[in-house]
Amino acid sequence: MEVYTGGAKTGNLFQKENQIVTDLVLPKGEATPEHAVPYTVVVVPVKGRLIFTAGDQEEEIYPGRIIRMEPEEHHALLALEDSEVIVVKSLLYA
Numbered sequence: 001m002e003v004y005t006g007g008a009k010t011g012n013l014f015q016k017e018n019q020i021v022t023d024l025v026l027p028k029g030e031a032t033p034e035h036a037v038p039y040t041v042v043v044v045p046v047k048g049r050l051i052f053t054a055g056d057q058e059e060e061i062y063p064g065r066i067i068r069m070e071p072e073e074h075h076a077l078l079a080l081e082d083s084e085v086i087v088v089k090s091l092l093y094a
Contacts, residue, residue: 026079039089048083
C-alpha cells in the first residue's frame with residue numbers, strides 16, 4: 001500500500017506509465033481551458049462547486065457527484081467556489 005496526500009496547490013500526487021492522479025485546486029472564478037487527454041478520466045470533487053463542460057453538455061459537480069469521460073473528450077472546468085478535485089487519468093485496456 002502507498003499513501004499520497006494532496007494539499008493547497010495543484011500537482012500530481014501519483015504518476016506511472018498507465019495512470020496519473022492529480023490534485024487540482026481552483027480558486028473561485030478560476031477556470032481550466034478546454035482540452036482533451038488520451039486517457040479515461042474520472043473527476044472527483046473534494047471541496048467546492050464547479051461547472052464541468054464537455055462539448056455542449058454542462059454539469060455542476062460537487063463532493064459526492066463525479067464525472068467520468070472517455071479518452072479525447074474535450075472538457076473544461078469553472079470553479080463557482082474555492083474548489084479542489086482529484087483527477088484520475090488512466091489508460092484502460094480491453
